[in-house]
Amino acid sequence: MTKLPTLTAYLDAMQKLLAFILQIPPIDPSTHLRTVFLLRLTGDVMTSVPGYPPQMKELQTLLDFLDDLDQAWSAALKNQVWDPAAGEGVDLIIRVDEIEPGDSPIRSSPVSQTERTRLRSLLVTGTAGLEEWMSGLNTSGEDYQIALQNAGLLQGFDDLFSVTLSEMGTYDGSVNDPAGMEGTC
Secondary structure, three states: OOOOOOOOHHHHHHHHHHHHHHHOOOOOOOHHHHHHHHHHHHHHHHHHHHHOOOHHHHHHHHHHHHHHHHHHHHHHHOOOEOOOOEEEEOOOOOOOOHHHOOOOOOOOOOOOOHHHHHHHHHHHHHHHHHHHHHHHOOOOOOOHHHHHHHHOOHHHOOOHHHHHHHHHHOOOOOOOOOHHHOOOO
């Protein structure tokens, strides 16, 4: 849990931490470090956000941060470097003339199956927790989903982590279907 006074303050701090983590290059031995830190950040965010009272005025900031985290995971899963100007991962290109004879080979290990499974679990349980948390919104008796729709936020929350889940091959709803997980473990 966090000691920051508001959700917005917490998300600002996490945004800075995310930017720092994304500076870690996807080149071994650093590749695993970036993945571990992203997993830790994801777990912290998914458990800390419900510790704040849900307020409609902060939901767009939350949605923006979660979209950035989704893009970060997409880059990590593709072993891409982070382009902060574009806000997305880009392929690392090393020109042949920059490689000296005798240099060790440049490697970039993919996210392991164990890390993918942990990530999938964090996203599934975390989004369920966020949905339960948002049901506590003060919406003057209106269903929270209708309030989100009226605020133009429902689609964003419905699409949480869609890029990451698509990259992992589980956006079609097969995440809880054992048949859809064949070959992923």
